[in-house]
Amino acid sequence: MRKLFTGAALCSMVFAAAVSVAQEVKKCATDELVSQLANNNPSLKNAIDEYEQDIQYRTSLMVNSNTTVYKTTSTYPVALVFHVVLSQAQIDQIGGVAGIYDRVVSQIEVLNIDFNAQNTETIPAPFAALKGNPSMNFGLAHTKPDGTGTIGIEILTKPAGFTGFDVTDGSVKKTANGGLNPWDNSRYLNVWITNITNGGGGGEILGYAYNPKLAALIGDASLMGVVVDYLAFGKRKSLSQSFISNADKGRTMVHEFGHFFTLNHIWGNTAVGSGNCGDDDGVDDTPKQSDANQSVCPSYPKLPNCNGTPEGQMFMNYMDYVMDVCMSMFTKGQVTRMQSEFTAGGGSPNLHKNIHLFSWPAGVNEASMQHNIDIVPNPSNGVFTITHSDGLKQITVHNMLGQIVKQIPVSSQQSGTISVDITDAGKGMYTIQCMYNEGMVSKKVIVQ
Ligand SMILES: [Zn+2]
Structure with missing residues (x-):
């Protein structure tokens, strides 16, 4: 009796929490936006085709390269x-x-787990060996392009009556049009959270992305980045939270980041429902499939794929349209394609060179696993010493607003002791960030 009662209560809570979505839920609108633009502009279509060839070329260089820098950790x-x-x-x-x-924090946790292949879902054996590790870490910026402090989240409160931005409307990315401008696209990956409306019909849109080269080809670099609906970002922590059904595990943004790093949908880029085996995603190790697995969670094996092989469709790929809970992998081929964006000629050649702009994400490859710093005394009157291990590159002191209070030059990377004086900054709590090649080690200090 108790079990039954509990079950019923849980169910009603789930229904109460779920947002009523009468229309079909579309995972993302990236393809529709691109094909709409390309259909109206043959030279743009040509340029996009050429860019695809360029991605293939750079990806092949990485695969064939003697250096293994992109294949390591x-x-x-x-x-x-x-x-x-x-x-x-x-x-x-x-x-x-x-x-x-x-x-936002839960979303970044999901991104860092999935983009380091640390998710624990069981993948069917024929596909498990193909699971790749993008080796990307994401963190909130603590410094704005102008050098001032930030928590990495900007919130613009719109007037009552605001409904959202249409999927075809780039205004969410333009301050002058009622949105918020991107920050320097070469150094920050810009994410917008809003209510994505779809005046053209055809379902609820969870997200869409413009990769850097595509935005450049369109002639509006400010479009570059990822937009995710406000009810489809982050990871559900309680049943009372509002989310769009089956989009509450943070995987919409994982999918859109895949697009940002030039991945195509796993069935190719033809419209959902067209059932076309002639289209491909440009990645060799994803089995060809004719169509999307939309808002479902198939059981393995989902037959057939276009190759006629017994493992069927790789529906658990992040670039299909299955429910969040059913997604679990990028392939090695997809990873190489994404990482090629960081190479010369790629769309994001400098995006990964800005670790000084953000805090190293917690839990992933933390430098503190390998490096140690000691701060004595703590609390102090503002004068203290930092004892550090080999390889230290830079020390920055931040206040609790994230603003940089002091940057301390490091004369020798060898282990040693550095004396620091931040009495000018006043009493309070500060974060000492020591940057190593492997990442950041942070410690809090109190000045009293
Ligand atoms: Zn998509």
Whole structure:
């Protein structure tokens, strides 16, 4: 009796939490946007085709390269900024400013798990061996392009009556049009969170992305980045939170980041429902499939694939359209294609070279696993010494607003002791960040 009662209560809570979505839920609108633009502009279509050839060329260089730098555990740290554009009612719907912050943090946790192949879902044996590790780490920017401090999240509260931005409307990315401008696209990966509306019909849109080269080809670099619906970002922590059904594990953004790093949908780029085996995603180790697995969770094996092989469709790939809970892998081929974006000629050749702009994400490849710093005394009157291990490159002191209070030059990378004086900054709590090649080690100090 108790079990039955509990079950019923849980069910009603799930229904209460789920957002009513009468229309079909589309995972993302990236293809529709591109094909719409390309159909109206033959020379753009030509340029996109040429860019695809260029991606294939750079990917093949990496595969054939004698150097294994991109195949090792080397990581690509990428600074993120979240531009949130919502009405107060919409902000309240996701728990207010604190709720936004929680969802951003949970989203980054999901990104860092999935983009380091640390997710624990069981993958069927024929596909498990193909699982790749993108080796990308994402962290919130603590420094704006102008050098001032930030928490890496901007929130623009729209007037009551604001509904959202249409999927075809780039205004969410333009301050002058009621949105928020991107930060320097070469150094930050820009993410916008808003209510994505779809005036053209055809379903609820969860997200869309413009990769860097595509935005450049269109002639509007400010479009570059990822947009995710405010009810499809972050990871659900409680049943009372509002999310679009089956989009509550943070995988919409994983999928859109895949697009940002030039991945195509696993069935190719033809419209969902066209059932076309002639189209491919440009990646060799993903089995060809004719169509999307949309908002479902198939059981393995899902037959047939276009190759006629017994493992069937790789529906658990992040670039299919299955429910969040059913996604679990990029392939090695997809990883190489994504990482080729960081090479010369790629869309993001400098995006991973800005670790000084953000805090090393917690839990992933932390330098503190390998390096140690001691700060004595702590608390102090503002004068203290830092004892550090080999390889130290830079020390920065931040206040609790994330602003840089002091940068301390490091004369020798050899282990040793450095004396620091931040009495000018006043009493309070500060974060000491010691940058190593492997990442950042942070410690809090108190000045009293
Ligand atoms: Zn997509």
